[in-house]
Amino acid sequence: MKLKKIPYGLSDFKRIKTENFYYIDKTKYIEEIENESSFLFFLRPRRFGKSLVLAMLEAYYNISYKDEFEEIFKDTYILDNPTEEKNRYYCMKFDFSAVDITDYKNSFRVNLLEVINNFVSAYDIEIIFNDENPLNRLNQVLNQCKKLSYPVYIFIDEYDNFVNKLFVSSRNEYKGLVTDTDAFYKEFFTMLKVGTSGNDSPIRKMFITGVSPLALFDVTSGNNIGSNVSSSYRLNSMVGVTKEELITMIDYYGLTSQKEHIINRCDEWYDSYRFNEDIPYTIYNSDMVLYYLKSLIYDKKEPKELIDVNVRTDYSKLKYLVYTNKKLNGNFDLLNQLIQGEKVTLLNIKDNFSAFEMTKESNFKSLLYALGFVTIQKELMALRLYIPNQTIKKIVADFISSAFEDIEFNFKLDTFNDHLREFAVNKNLELFSYLNEQVKAQSVIRDYIQGESFLKGFLVAYLSLNPIYEVYTEKELNKGFADITLNPISDEVPYGAIIELKYISRSNYTESKRDELIIQAKKQLQQYDPKTIIHFRDKPFAKIVLVYSGWEMVHCEEV
DSSP, X not given: OOOOBOOTTOOOHHHHHHTTBOOOOOTTHHHHHHTSOSEEEEEOOTTSSHHHHHHHHHHHHXXXXXXXXXXXXXXXXXXXXXXXXXXXXXXXXXXXXXXXXXXXXXHHHHHHHHXXXXXXXXXXXXXXXXXXXXXXXXXXXXXXXXXXXXOEEEEEESTTHHHHXXXXXXXXXXXXXXXXXXXXXXXXXXXXXXXXXXTTOSXXXXXXXXXXXXXXXXXXXXXXXXXXXXXXXXXXXXXXXXXXXXXXXXXXXXXXXXXXXXXXXXXXXXXXXXXXXXXXXXXXOHHHHHHHHHIIIIISSOOSSSSOGGGOXXXXXXXXXXXXXXXXXXXXXXXXXXXXXXXXXXXXXXXXXXXXXXXXXXXXXXXXXXXXXXXEEEETTEEEEEOOSHHHHHHHHHHHHHHHHHTTOOOOHHHHHHHHHHHHHHOOTHHHHHHHHHHHXXXXXXXXXXXXXXXXXXXXXXHHTOSSEEEEEEEEOBSSEEEEEEEESSTXXXXXXXXXXXXXXXXXXXXXXXXXXXXXXXXXXXXXXXXXXXXXXXXXXXXXXXXXXXXXXXXXEEO
16 A cells, blocks of 8 residues: 655645545544634634634535545544534635735735636626725625625635734734724724625635634724634644644655654653643644654655744744843843753733734743744642743744844854864863853843843853753752753764753852862762663763853863
8 A cells, every 4th residue: 555645845735635634634623623612813823724624624514525525535533423514605715825925915815816816707696896895896796695694704814914013014014904994904803894794695604713812802902703712721732733643644655664763752852732721631743743754754764954944933023022132131031941851820811902912921931932933831829930941942042043133242153163063072061161252242131131130041042052962950860850851862873961050149259169169069960861861772871060150161161
């Protein structure tokens, strides 16, 4: 039997099902969706498979696919368990990721016109349009569908794609698009709401995907156009890959002998997402998993870069959130806590707040969650927020680095990584001296390094940008938790590292205090056993003592 192809990068459900691509069956969620309200918002971070689920729903409900139903849904749950609503709707699908941000007003109108015209053509609806205004045309189409008793299902993919970009580039233009009384984007959603109102309303169902709730609030004044089911317990795994689904794929492609390594690798780099606090398990990012398995299957080896370039969003544009008047603010302190694994909590995730209220800490935390920067774990009376995996840790580190650049800390990352590679090959400690010299040379950053926590976060952020190590903070290594652990990504890297960091304030510094901390650090390092690390258990690990006083390194030694 010919193995199914890996559907990496594909969101065309019909093509996946009819052209021998592997499909993780999510059709059982159709029943769950029908148990929800008729008008739904479903938010997830990028590259999680939202577009494919939306395409699956369109194929299921679209009356145009009635004759192809069995072919398209072969070998799925829903083929044997269809609902009464299959293939009964006239579907109108918008994709706002196609809107060009450089000419968003015209591009948005063209996008709407194209969808409306295609809808009229696909269903042979006789109509004479009065003008070229897409909203007027949409109104005419909906009125005609009402007369013909055509039930309409509206799908919108990435509803917030271009408006989020607009908010980053021009907050005034964003405001004009989503909040002004005559805002065209806002008027579009207003018209959709009107189409759901009254007896025999033409719009019977809507399903809208996106990433963040910002535009949702600003356009609709909250959820009055529909229900946000992003945190639904029953829909938690409608996108993404569960561990059971990953194991099934591993076995299907004959990778069973590598199963333990594959699962461990995926756990560290692509896992730990949870979208409901009561869910007992986590899920993997589907794009990341397919990217990784595609390389194993077709190239017979891991990808050279474990992070798919398509997952890397230009989050650096959001750096304005972490500084005020060229000074790093409380939001930056939060990122610093997260990257070094400190405990960060929130009473509840907010799925309903304005883009203009990002200065509130709870809103910023909720935005990080929506973007996939953090995931959640239930604690007593609160939710713990943490960076889910190594991929996101490196993305957050890049975000932090970008914020430092904006306050004019001109760190030479390429040179730093050259020193890091020299450390990985020869255990050359010049790596840490170089970092210290860069900090000493630029007073702008010294103002921030006033304590062990910030210093540790600074080190972890830049170490996390390297391409050869997984970086852990407070990693459990036998009898204790190491401050920083550098675990080699590939077997080609000769050495790993365990770093114990000690700090003395400048006002309290004495040589005897320094020596006391060195002895303490050495004792801790002797207890750590790197063989407890999953990957490369037999690889040698250098054990490093670093002692800082303020922003200056006063001791560096391999034990």
